Amino acid sequence: MSSLLHLHRLKLAALLLAANLALLLHLAAGDLKPMAEWVWLDILGEGGSALLALAWLVLILKSRPAGRVSSLLALGLGCVFFSWWVDALDEFIRLPDSITWDSWLESAPMPIGLLLMTVGLYHWHHEQLAISAQLEKRERLFREHRLFDKLTPLGAAEYLRRQLQLSLQHAEQTQPLSLVAVDLDNFSALNQRFGHAEGDAVLQAISQQLLLNLRCQDLLCRLAGDRFVVLLPNTGETLARQLAGELQQAVAHLAHKTRQHGERLHLSATVAVVMAVDEDPQTLLQRLNLALARAKQPLALSA
Numbered sequence: 135m136s137s138l139l140h141l142h143r144l145k146l147a148a149l150l151l152a153a154n155l156a157l158l159l160h161l162a163a164g165d166l167k168p169m170a171e172w173v174w175l176d177i178l179g180e181g182g183s184a185l186l187a188l189a190w191l192v193l194i195l196k197s198r199p200a201g202r203v204s205s206l207l208a209l210g211l212g213c214v215f216f217s218w219w220v221d222a223l224d225e226f227i228r229l230p231d232s233i234t235w236d237s238w239l240e241s242a243p244m245p246i247g248l249l250l251m252t253v254g255l256y257h258w259h260h261e262q263l264a265i266s267a268q269l270e271k272r273e274r275l276f277r278e279h280r281l282f283d284k285l286t287p288l289g290a291a292e293y294l295r296r297q298l299q300l301s302l303q304h305a306e307q308t309q310p311l312s313l314v315a316v317d318l319d320n321f322s323a324l325n326q327r328f329g330h331a332e333g334d335a336v337l338q339a340i341s342q343q344l345l346l347n348l349r350c351q352d353l354l355c356r357l358a359g360d361r362f363v364v365l366l367p368n369t370g371e372t373l374a375r376q377l378a379g380e381l382q383q384a385v386a387h388l389a390h391k392t393r394q395h396g397e398r399l400h401l402s403a404t405v406a407v408v409m410a411v412d413e414d415p416q417t418l419l420q421r422l423n424l425a426l427a428r429a430k431q432p433l434a435l436s437a
Contacts, residue, residue, distance in 0.1 A: 145195065145205075149212045156220050156239060164229040177225045184218035187211055199339070200389045203261065206254030213247025265342070267350040285334055286341040289355035294363055297353055298415040301367055311410040312374035313418065314364040315426045316344065316381055319402045321360040332392055336399065339390045347384040348377075363422070371409040378405040404430045 191211040198204040220239045229236055281293040289297070301311050318340065325333040337360065344354055344362060353365040364381070366374050385403040392399065406426035410418055 145208045145212070146191075149191075149215065152212075152216055153219050156216070157223060160220075160223045160227045160229065160236070163233055164227040167226055167228050173225060177222065180218055180222040180225065184215055184222055187215035187218060191215065200391065203254050203257045206250050206257070210247045210249070210251030210254055213243035213250065217241070217244040217247065261346055264346050264348070264350075268345045268348070268354065283356040286338060286356050288341055288362070289353065291355070291357050294353075294355040294357065294365070295415045295419070297355075297365060298418065301365060302410055302413075302415060302418070304367075309368040310370045312366040312369045312371055313408050313410070313422050314366060314374055314378045314381065315357070315406045315422050316362040316364070316378075316385070317404050317406075317426055317430065318360040318385070319404055319430075324399070328392055328394075332394075335393060336390060336401070339388060340385060340401070343384050343388050344381055347380055352377075357419075361426075363419075371407060374407045374409065378407050381405060 188211075191208060194207050194211065195204070198207070217240055220236065220243075224236065224240070281290055281296070282288065283290045298313075304311075318336075321333065321336075324336065337356075341354070341356065341362070344364070348354060348364065351367055355363050355365070357363045364377075366377065369377070382403055382405045385401050388399075388401055390399050390401065391397060404426065406422060406429045408418065408422045408425055413421075
């Protein structure tokens with residue numbers, strides 16, 4: 135958890151700087167009130183609200199990786215904290231009646247922060263729905279641990295073959311079926327440089343990133359190592375290639391940083407697509423692996 139908080143240290147530093155600037159601005163423009171004029175109920179209400187907002191912010195940052203949703207929630211809570219913080223400063227510092235900027239500092243950040251939090255919570259809600267939809271697909275088989283990858287945990291190769299067999303039988307009578315392979319580029323070099331523990335963390339992050347970019351009916355499995363396969367029911371080759379491109383972009387945009395040094399890893403992946411014809415699962419997977427090997431040839435030549 136502390137490693138996740140470390141990734142967001144710049145957000146916390148910026149908020150601390152803004153709070154101190156507001157304090158210095160009030161001290162420069164106004165005078166301290168004597169203790170006899172303090173209204174303790176207002177101090178507890180406004181100061182306590184600011185502390186609660188700060189605590190919520192820390193909890194959010196400790197539990198989420200860097201990304202758009204985390205940034206929206208952090209900015210929103212930061213604005214809410216700042217608004218309450220400035221409001222609490224008025225209980226200790228008296229400003230001249232001619233000054234109006236303090237009202238803007240108190241009032242303007244609050245609606246902006248609530249709007250940012252609402253947008254962030256909306257996207258967080260959709261993230262959880264996407265993950266829950268994927269988890270529901272394999273909930274009934276959780277006790278059969280050999281069918282699931284122990285690291286991610288996604289369906290393993292055997293689970294993929296079983297689901298592929300069922301899908302092929304269904305596809306013969308109704309709709310098309312496609313497969314997408316996603317293979318990380320230069321993953322062995324990443325393991326050698328940062329260690330296998332960091333490589334495992336990358337695979338876990340990649341699996342979550344791919345899940346968030348799939349439809350509810352799609353099935354993601356880890357075939358082996360750094361290779362993932364997505365089963366796309368009721369999907370022709372054209373749409374499958376579009377989805378494959380989106381998954382490739384999702385890997386490239388993953389904001390993963392190493393645990394030890396916080397270094398941003400620039401990841402990429404090679405994708406391949408095949409559409410099922412009248413064949414068994416093993417033959418289809420072999421054809422997918424051949425397509426992936428052909429797709430990786432330019433990368434091997436450039437290396």
